[in-house]
Amino acid sequence: MHGQKRDEYKARLKDSATAKKLALKAQQWNALSQTLLKRQHKTQEAPKNVQADAHQILETLHLTEKLLAVNPDPVYLWNFRRELLLNPCLPTTDGSFLEQEQLLTQTALQRNPKAYGAWFHRKWSIRHHLQKSTDNDPDSKSVLQAELGLCGELLMLDERNFHCWNYRRFIVGIMLEKLMTDGQSAMVMDGEWKLEGLLEDKCDVIGAQLTTKSVADEDVALANKAVALEVYQLLKLEWDFTTEKIEQNFSNGSAFHCRSKLLPLLLQLDTGSGDDVRTEYFQGELELIRNAVFTEPDDQTSWWYLRFIISWANPRNKDDCKTEDMELFQSTLYEEWMSIHELVEGEGGKCKWGLLGLHMIASEMCKLGEKGGRYEGENWEKLSKSYLVQLRDLDPDRRSRYDTMME
């Protein structure tokens, strides 16, 4: 009854027509699932019998479809469906397997866009279909592209649906795998972004979303310049997708999260010359954040991303940290500080996230300061403390944290 108003719900239950309807639905469900369980021949004592009757298999398959379309949550139903689909006695109908499963999962997801079982089944179905088709099948490309399109549509309905974002990354993982292996070897298609050999520095990448039998590493990575460009282009498209989502709504934490994973990858794959590219991205991200926080200062989404960007851009994290890099970083931070300072002033000082941002920069300045903690004449330690005092008053619920920080 998650998210349903109590008074309405209780009134519905009291309404005899509704009560009768629900009771009937319950009985129908119970009858169907009983039938199904009997067909599974599953008992405590004996293992399942493999059904050899093609007609019966189709009938049972149809039964699972009826149940799952109504309630896509039971994993055991999806399991049973998969067993039937893998049954060698199932009559083969070329080409319609994927469509059938796509249609069912789509119906299921319209019912419950967060049903784990439906999303997993779709991943399984895509992989199953692609494993059966040949490596250079042009159909694969359009299938994968269509899946990205579906994600786009579903994210228009709920831009924070993490199942959908995960699925999108799953599809991109398969696309990357195709590029990396040049379609020459068996792909595992577990959704993991396998970019070893292409990246010099280790990055967090997307992990596997389903299990696969492990494939020897030699089969997987074929890093070469041509592939690097295609990989870059694919990831750049994803980057642009996150930009689009953020521009539609700055409050899209899911898009910012995705961006945080893409940024380090793009930096390594972007063929612009080293330091300028890093600075470009840094400035670009700061501008994106600035637009967001000036539009809606109290929305915390982009403030979390700001904290990440500042940490990411810190030259101290690089191996070859030059003095010029530190100076540029420090001056950029200072500009950012002035910008946020302006924002907070504009809010009459009552801007919690702005103050947190100011404190973050002030703390960083303290760490960076070689001139006894001063830069452009500001006493960063003093500023840092004053921000905490203001935050303590403005955000009393989290007073204890500010007290800890003051120690």
Place this chain on the structure above:
Amino acid sequence: MSSSIPFYHNLHVQYIQSLASKIDSPTSYEGAVTEHLRMSGIYWSITALSLLLPAEQVDQAMNLTSCCNIENTSTSPENKTTEGTKNQSIVDFVHDCFDESTGGFGGNKLQDGHILYTLSALQILAIANALQEDRFLQIKRKVIQFIQSLQQSDGSFAGDKWGEIDTRFSYCALSSLSLLGALNDDSNHTVNVQKAAEYIASCQNFDGGFGCHPGAESHAGQIFTCVGALSIAKRLDLLRDVDLLCWWLCERQCDSGGLNGRPEKQADVCYSWWILSSLSILGRVDWISKKKLASFILKCQDEDDGGIADRPGDMVDVFHTFFGIAGLSLLGVLHEEEGGILKVLDVENGEEGGEERKAQYRRIDPVYALPTDVVRKLQLQGQIWNPNKDSSLVDDRLRSYSIYNGDM
């Protein structure tokens, strides 16, 4: 802030006790669509009731270990379905859900074994003190093998043989093995706990949080499973920037006092558990306003029929009832001796909670989501983060765990 909302103890007890007969009815729509997770539903109701009544009363009221009291007269033999719990105890039901072909427990009878329901089953058996029964000892090895079979080469866990990967399953696996005393069983090729922990650590994101798999967005529920799993594995040292994580968690508190699961989402009572337990393990419960959270949870109660909902004014369900009560327990609201913030009021008697009422409240453990006495009895292992360096500040219910101070 209104501090006068009572905790409707008796109503919640009645609500929980009446669930079984409602849900098991063949005309219950709710029962039908939740049939697949009955095992978890039973765990939520048993554990919630365990926080409100002494163990013996829970046993009697819920037919936990025996089925002599079949209270509800609306049942009849014809009503017995594959998932009915009538005419059998809950422990009987749990055993009926054992899936011989996999070694796991299904969500209901004749359903495939899955790690989620395996944990729920073991949690129920732990509360019922049934893990040493012969009939369980006979299948114990199979259950351990089922869990072992789910671990992947990267340390992650699948939910079942079909291969969905999710950090929830890592938590379920480690917690289950811990309950079985099989976490560190070198002689029997148990799971690789270190690899499991390293995999979980690889799921940490830019904001300090954790998602379902590496690269997935931070979410309070997943954070609990990851922090809980690292606690059981005693590898909290693998957490990067704990202060950032705790900050992110405490910023889940909204103006209403409730907690949300991600930035700019709505507050929901269940996050009272996922976040509070994580903050308990990490020693930062004081970074939220306990008073306002308690007030929010109390506002989510149904003052007519009992139970707790996801947010004020919504319809209650057993899931949110459990997490709401568990949250109040972790806050210390149900336990006056912890300097509880709000008095426990007995609405029916119109008086403040007496000594007997206070003494009845068992506490909940934040790592295992079980009553603390059950955790202690089984001597379950775990680890907590103590940022204060002063061990006297560690919450009483966490004292049996090893303490990590953050020093390398």
